[in-house]
Amino acid sequence: MDDLKFGKRNKRGDWSPNAPLEVAPFWTWPPKFLSLLKWIPEYLFPWNAFHLATTMLYWYFVIPDREVMVNLNWGWALWLYAVNAAAIFAFYGSIELIFYVKRKQGNRFKYNAKFPSEQPSDVFWFKSQNIDNFLRSFFISIPLWTLVEVLFLWVFANGWVPWLSWADHPVYLCILILLCPAIHEVHFFCIHWLIHQEPLYKWIHSVHHNSVNPSPWSSLSMHPIEGFLYHAVAFWHLVIPSNPIVALFQLHAAGFGAVNGHIGFDKLEITENTPLDSHAYTHYLHHKYFEVNYGGDGLIPLDKWLGTWHDGTKEGDIRMEARFERKKARVNAKASGTN
């Protein structure tokens, strides 16, 4: 597939899309009905439908019976860890294998022309982004994902929070499922913005940002505090009346969904003529410029409202530079004031 029909390549070989990033169409006024009609299937397929499918598979084949989950013990906790780790190994690993190891798609639609394995760096364990990211994912973030999972299932099983049934509340629970990605975006924006502030950035979030050129293994490469806070989005379902399946979907949208921002390719060529949008560019720009796009795709466009949105265009660059200049001036003024 000719990626230059969809974007351009600079001298370094980095590819960028022609179309600016746009927030969800219901935030634009006057409303663009055609965009909205096009957006609805993209909202559901394939990514959110995939997270819902893994949720259902877990619910029927992996999650223990309620009587088991009433008591905390290592048996079912380790079982859940094993399944989570195997699922991420299979899902992230196959994307990594196809696009980064075998490089089936070469550089087509790739934002950064270089592959992480070509860039050894001292910031990583064993000087390798791949090994560092892999170890942090499997030995830090996935255990913390599992911890969050065990805790909310245990609370639901004991009846300490409402467990709404699908028979009694089908409409409410379906709406709640549709709102989960919005809950994710607001939760992620808030914790993410917070850990970008010093000294939290230096202590916590810099670990994730060591991967300036992310690949799938970078998705869950986090400091333990970030790994816990990120997956703790599922705890919102202990606060709002919900059901453990909905909480599990919320968790899967975080754990499995983290890959979207870190795929590094704008489109995955499923077949010669079937491109699949990765939705990776918003977060790729965050890894490139740090202080832009703290949220996700703009489902709830907090970045736009707070002035940190970068849509990938020249104008976006200019707005970002102006903001950085203003920040520098503020910091300098403060520093000279204290001298």
Ligand SMILES: [Zn+2]
């Ligand atoms: Zn990231």
Ligand SMILES: [Zn+2]
């Ligand atoms: Zn960040």
